[in-house]
Amino acid sequence: MPDWLPALERRPAPSSVMRMAAPLLAALAITLTALLAFAALDLSPWSGLYTFFISPIASAYGVGEWLLKATPLALCALGLSIAFRANVWNIGAEGQFTAGAITGGGVALYLAPQLGGAGVPVMLFAGIAGGMLWAAIPAWLRTRFNTSEILTSLMLVYVAQLLLAWLMHGHWQDPQGFNYPQSRAFDDALILPLLADGQRATSAVWMTALLALATWVLVRWSYAGYRMWVGGEAPAAARYAGFSEARSVWLGMLISGGAAGLAGIAEVAGPIGRLQTSISPGYGFAAIIVAFVGRLHPLGVVLAALLMSLLYLGGEAAQLELGLPAAVTGIFQGLLLFYLLAADVFTHYRLRRPPVARPA
Amino acid sequence: MSGSYVIALISATVIAATPLVFAAVGELVAERAGVLNLGVEGMMLVGALAAFIVSTHSGSLLLGFAAGAGAGLALALLFALLTLTLQTNQVATGLALTLFGSGLSAVLGRPYAGHPGATMPVLFHFDAAVYLALAMVPFTAWVLNRTRVGLLIRAVGESPQTAHALGKAVQSLRYGAVGFGGLLSGLGGAYLSMAVTPMWVEGLTAGRGWIALALVVFSIWKPWRVLLGAWLFGGMTVLQLHAQALGLPVPGEFMSMLPYLATILVLVLICRNPRLLRLNQPASLGRPFHAEH
Numbered sequence: 001m002p003d004w005l006p007a008l009e010r011r012p013a014p015s016s017v018m019r020m021a022a023p024l025l026a027a028l029a030i031t032l033t034a035l036l037a038f039a040a041l042d043l044s045p046w047s048g049l050y051t052f053f054i055s056p057i058a059s060a061y062g063v064g065e066w067l068l069k070a071t072p073l074a075l076c077a078l079g080l081s082i083a084f085r086a087n088v089w090n091i092g093a094e095g096q097f098t099a100g101a102i103t104g105g106g107v108a109l110y111l112a113p114q115l116g117g118a119g120v121p122v123m124l125f126a127g128i129a130g131g132m133l134w135a136a137i138p139a140w141l142r143t144r145f146n147t148s149e150i151l152t153s154l155m156l157v158y159v160a161q162l163l164l165a166w167l168m169h170g171h172w173q174d175p176q177g178f179n180y181p182q183s184r185a186f187d188d189a190l191i192l193p194l195l196a197d198g199q200r201a202t203s204a205v206w207m208t209a210l211l212a213l214a215t216w217v218l219v220r221w222s223y224a225g226y227r228m229w230v231g232g233e234a235p236a237a238a239r240y241a242g243f244s245e246a247r248s249v250w251l252g253m254l255i256s257g258g259a260a261g262l263a264g265i266a267e268v269a270g271p272i273g274r275l276q277t278s279i280s281p282g283y284g285f286a287a288i289i290v291a292f293v294g295r296l297h298p299l300g301v302v303l304a305a306l307l308m309s310l311l312y313l314g315g316e317a318a319q320l321e322l323g324l325p326a327a328v329t330g331i332f333q334g335l336l337l338f339y340l341l342a343a344d345v346f347t348h349y350r351l352r353r354p355p356v357a358r359p360a
Numbered sequence: 361m362s363g364s365y366v367i368a369l370i371s372a373t374v375i376a377a378t379p380l381v382f383a384a385v386g387e388l389v390a391e392r393a394g395v396l397n398l399g400v401e402g403m404m405l406v407g408a409l410a411a412f413i414v415s416t417h418s419g420s421l422l423l424g425f426a427a428g429a430g431a432g433l434a435l436a437l438l439f440a441l442l443t444l445t446l447q448t449n450q451v452a453t454g455l456a457l458t459l460f461g462s463g464l465s466a467v468l469g470r471p472y473a474g475h476p477g478a479t480m481p482v483l484f485h486f487d488a489a490v491y492l493a494l495a496m497v498p499f500t501a502w503v504l505n506r507t508r509v510g511l512l513i514r515a516v517g518e519s520p521q522t523a524h525a526l527g528k529a530v531q532s533l534r535y536g537a538v539g540f541g542g543l544l545s546g547l548g549g550a551y552l553s554m555a556v557t558p559m560w561v562e563g564l565t566a567g568r569g570w571i572a573l574a575l576v577v578f579s580i581w582k583p584w585r586v587l588l589g590a591w592l593f594g595g596m597t598v599l600q601l602h603a604q605a606l607g608l609p610v611p612g613e614f615m616s617m618l619p620y621l622a623t624i625l626v627l628v629l630i631c632r633n634p635r636l637l638r639l640n641q642p643a644s645l646g647r648p649f650h651a652e653h
Contacts, residue, residue: 146632163613165613330466331467
């Protein structure tokens with residue numbers, strides 16, 4: 001690198017100011033990118049911004065949609081934040097989401113009539129258990145066979161989606177459904193209650209708030225959370241202290257899998273109301289970004305989920321009003337993480353001024 | 361089963377394996393230099409789309425391949441800029457690259473969705489790209505094991521500190537290895553959208569980038585074993601398409617699960633032996649390197 005360029009110099013300790021500022025910088029950069037993109041597409045930048053970020057939430061219904069999409073993102077990302085803290089790279093939340101929808105949906109379709117009033121809690125627990133079961137596979141493979149959970153958890157996403165497709169084309173298909181790949185609608189008693197009339201967000205919002213609180217207690221106050229954090233930050237120190245790595249892997253995978261499973265069943269027993277082949281616009285993958293942008297902190301994750309949910313809504317609005325494809329959301333999601341990671345450089349490094357040239 | 365049917369199955373296997381050979385050999389070189397790029401899926405998708413668009417408009421498959429390779433290279437250099445120059449976490453950046461590539465290809469590919477593409481001219485059953493992929497395997501093995509630049513790549517992957525102390529340009533070598541990986545991932549994607557399934561649909565790669573990553577582990581970072589693994593997976597893809605013809609009483613969805621389940625199985629078989637991994641995995645894989653002086 002030429003001498004006159006400022007070089008990176010490692011900070012003695014990571015900057016806590018930059019740690020908090022990086023997500024804000026990333027959000028700012030994504031807004032600027034959106035402005036540039038609208039200008040490049042010959043759209044008025046400000047009306048583009050309004051369409052993308054303001055108009056979707058300018059009504060009570062819009063706010064409901066905002067919460068509705070933030071809920072599965074936050075549920076998945078809260079679980080993932082616990083796993084990522086422990087250096088457990090569960091990237092298959094999308095599959096655990098699907099598994100939770102399948103097990104919870106199975107209860108809703110075939111067991112609930114016999115359960116009476118216990119139907120909803122059993123259905124929700126079945127969803128959590130399904131997600132945990134799906135996450136237990138990579139956990140077992142990692143602890144027993146040393147297999148990277150990154151690849152195994154991802155492969156299981158495809159397997160879960162194919163399993164759901166098989167059920168929707170076969171045994172669980174609605175016989176009166178004109179051959180659509182979907183189940184019959186869940187009984188009304190099993191659909192989660194709405195937060196308020198005139199919008200679609202459900203009581204899953206309260207479950208999210210509860211999970212955020214529980215996550216905070218776990219990471220801030222519990223010994224188990226502390227052991228996982230040490231294992232993530234300093235694996236050698238954790239080994240020396242006798243903290244079991246296998247335990248961290250199991251806890252991280254089961255918690256993140258269970259949370260994703262809950263998100264899955266809350267989605268099919270909420271806005272969707274039945275099982276069908278397509279139940280998620282990539283919530284489980286977007287939740288990875290949410291966890292990072294939220295700095296793996298419960299409150300940050302909830303805020304980041306709201307930001308990400310806005311990107312989804314903005315993508316839909318851009319499709320309806322500006323004629324842009326909704327997949328624009330995917331580009332913005334990827335860019336958001338790029339910007340965050342790039343801004344994070346300054347958490348660990350600072351710019352060293354080039355040395356002033358002195359005459360010899 | 362007639363002989364010609366068996367030959368058709370085998371040639372279909374080799375064709376289905378070709379994108380995996382390209383992508384896995386490219387990723388193998390990047391990993392030998394110590395850089396783990398989880399963005400293979402994203403690079404393949406963007407490469408596939410770029411190749412499809414250019415070959416459709418120009419009518420030239422050669423230009424299509426060049427576009428695919430160029431698109432893969434561009435994304436890989438973005439990854440290199442972030443992870444090597446800006447020292448970001450390789451796992452997170454690779455994931456971001458895959459998400460970004462999926463979104464980008466979905467948006468830009470919308471007008472082309474469902475169009476049929478051009479078809480390749482064939483030579484002894486196969487087109488030139490199959491031979492190119494086959495040639496990449498001995499070529500990479502030769503470069504890595506028999507040449508000076510290969511020795512440097514391996515040195516940088518094992519101990520960047522040592523290589524740096526000896527005055528070797530760690531960053532440049534890593535940039536080159538990551539770029540080579542992107543180039544080949546782009547070629548793999550291009551072959552997919554121009555030959556294997558000559559069309560464009562959103563998410564065309566269906567996890568092949570991730571399977572390529574698993575193949576690198578399966579190969580224990582040796583190019584020849586990549587070929588073996590890719591043929592295994594190619595065979596599975598073909599088996600899944602021909603299950604009906606072979607009269608297998610298994611639902612289609614379960615046949616489609618095969619490559620993913622096989623990936624897990626293959627990873628387990630390799631990773632259960634810690635000695636095998638310790639001996640063969642590049643020692644600095646996934647670890648950032650920042651020269652202080």
